[in-house]
Amino acid sequence: MKSRFAILAAxxxxxxxxxxxxxxxxxxxxxxQAALKAMGGENxxxxxxSGNQGYVAAVGQAYNPASDWPAPRITTYTRTIDYExxxxxxxxxxxxxxxxxxxxxxxxNAPVITTPIVGEQRRNWNVRENFAWxxxxxxxxxxxxxxxxxxxxxxxxxxxxxxxALAAGNNVMAVERNEQNKGRIVAVSFVAxxxxxxxxxxxxxxxxxRVQTWLPNPVVGDLYHEIVYTNYKDFGGVMLPANFHxxxxxDDDLEGExxxxxxxxNSFGLTVSNVRVNVPDAAPAIPDAVRTAKVPPVQVDVQKxxxxxxxxxxxxxxxxxxxxxxxxxxxxAPLNEARSLAVIREIKRAIPNKPIRYVVSSxxxxxxxxxLRAYVAKENVTIVLQKNNLPYYxxxxxxxxxxxxxxxxxxxxxxxVSEGYTFEExxxxxxxxxxxxxxxxxxxxxxxxxxxxxxxxxxxxxxxxEADLFTPPAQGAPMPTTVxxxxxxxxxxxxxxxxxxxTIAPIHGGRTFPWGEFAKFVTSAKPATN
Numbered sequence: 001m002k003s004r005f006a007i008l009a010a011x012x013x014x015x016x017x018x019x020x021x022x023x024x025x026x027x028x029x030x031x032x033q034a035a036l037k038a039m040g041g042e043n044x045x046x047x048x049x050s051g052n053q054g055y056v057a058a059v060g061q062a063y064n065p066a067s068d069w070p071a072p073r074i075t076t077y078t079r080t081i082d083y084e085x086x087x088x089x090x091x092x093x094x095x096x097x098x099x100x101x102x103x104x105x106x107x108x109n110a111p112v113i114t115t116p117i118v119g120e121q122r123r124n125w126n127v128r129e130n131f132a133w134x135x136x137x138x139x140x141x142x143x144x145x146x147x148x149x150x151x152x153x154x155x156x157x158x159x160x161x162x163x164x165a166l167a168a169g170n171n172v173m174a175v176e177r178n179e180q181n182k183g184r185i186v187a188v189s190f191v192a193x194x195x196x197x198x199x200x201x202x203x204x205x206x207x208x209x210r211v212q213t214w215l216p217n218p219v220v221g222d223l224y225h226e227i228v229y230t231n232y233k234d235f236g237g238v239m240l241p242a243n244f245h246x247x248x249x250x251d252d253d254l255e256g257e258x259x260x261x262x263x264x265x266n267s268f269g270l271t272v273s274n275v276r277v278n279v280p281d282a283a284p285a286i287p288d289a290v291r292t293a294k295v296p297p298v299q300v301d302v303q304k305x306x307x308x309x310x311x312x313x314x315x316x317x318x319x320x321x322x323x324x325x326x327x328x329x330x331x332x333a334p335l336n337e338a339r340s341l342a343v344i345r346e347i348k349r350a351i352p353n354k355p356i357r358y359v360v361s362s363x364x365x366x367x368x369x370x371x372l373r374a375y376v377a378k379e380n381v382t383i384v385l386q387k388n389n390l391p392y393y394x395x396x397x398x399x400x401x402x403x404x405x406x407x408x409x410x411x412x413x414x415x416x417v418s419e420g421y422t423f424e425e426x427x428x429x430x431x432x433x434x435x436x437x438x439x440x441x442x443x444x445x446x447x448x449x450x451x452x453x454x455x456x457x458x459x460x461x462x463x464x465x466e467a468d469l470f471t472p473p474a475q476g477a478p479m480p481t482t483v484x485x486x487x488x489x490x491x492x493x494x495x496x497x498x499x500x501x502x503t504i505a506p507i508h509g510g511r512t513f514p515w516g517e518f519a520k521f522v523t524s525a526k527p528a529t530n
Contacts, residue, residue: 025174027174028172031202032172035208039239046081049079050079052273054268055074057069057267060367065389065392066261068263086151089124133286152196156198156225171191212224220396221403225248228245236277243270261392298314309323320456327354327358335370335371337374363452365450377408382424384423384426384432463502463503463505466505472504472511474510475511479521480521480525502514
């Protein structure tokens, strides 16, 4: 497996550096102009396409690392792009009703959707120029951190790829090659937005059939992104594929190497039924609140919730820090490197002169895994994890390429990582103790949200540390009206293990919560349906 990813990394680097010869290769601009003409894009200023068949996967949220992404079904979908205004509005509804994880269209193989959607979830995602925002009902929610990615997505569409490549001037190149099982294509390569290497595959009919690029990701480094376009149709003189299919990441099982370590693959599918061209007023106006919004700095709030126990929140995800006699253990390292580095600074202020020796990683979902590499790079920690996740964690921590946005672990890898000394595996129970304080780490059985999740129990404090099993309501807000499968699994596991719990310290929710109130809620509220 390591050799395969080493080869992959070398290929990525060569693609960035290699300039093909000129004599025998096609002229890139000639190819692009022919394709734009054949696809009716020469006078295409804006386009709107819609459909009600497809899926949008929750990338990074697979039931287990070898499963495909869970993929809720599209109920309605409309995307409006204005190429001249550099804008896109994506509006769609999602449901998990009647769909298993991955979905019939998503190709997944997990037994259930990891996060059921009750009813229909609506999304309205916008970008124009360097500004991004969501619309939630009547509320405008600025998304400055997503502006660049959403802008890039415009130039990964069939006509957008051609227009962006032509706009790249002389910084575009082409090579003719055989595409596996598809005959010969011309692959046109250019750099979009000054940093993203994009490859646009054009077939013998001058139609764009495949677009590929790589995106920086806090978990897997250079994240492969591919969109396949098939079944082209003529919509009023504009050729557009009736079928969109996108992949994120790599499918390790393609070469029959045995265990599929990284099954997450299919990320988006759509069957287009209606198309409008040169739509009036296609570009949304940029709200004033969006123009002035900035990416907020990492906020870290420290609450002491017990003797030597700290709840470090301040955002959507928290960590729980436990002080032992000669070391510090952290429960969960979510989101990304920036978050973890800020948390590490606060830990050292709260507990000076002790090393951070362990990080207990609750589960493999990317929002809970994204900050783990920083602890390995800065503190050389040992990671306590559920044993079924070990092959995936080993891959994430070491053998993937990190060329686009190298983090500290990519730049300064400790020797122990490559030699496999970084992990402690949890079967059903693992205990950390220094004679005065004990942390018991348990496998969560019977959970549908994620296979291979652990929770931690502090007997002296009668406190349970958990992620994604229960999120308390905001202070003063009522409890939920329905009990989810995760709620019930959490309660059942605590009862099974006969743990004397008084306090829940959740990774989501921003505060601790009384176990008694949770137990009353689980045993009295009605089960959730979707």
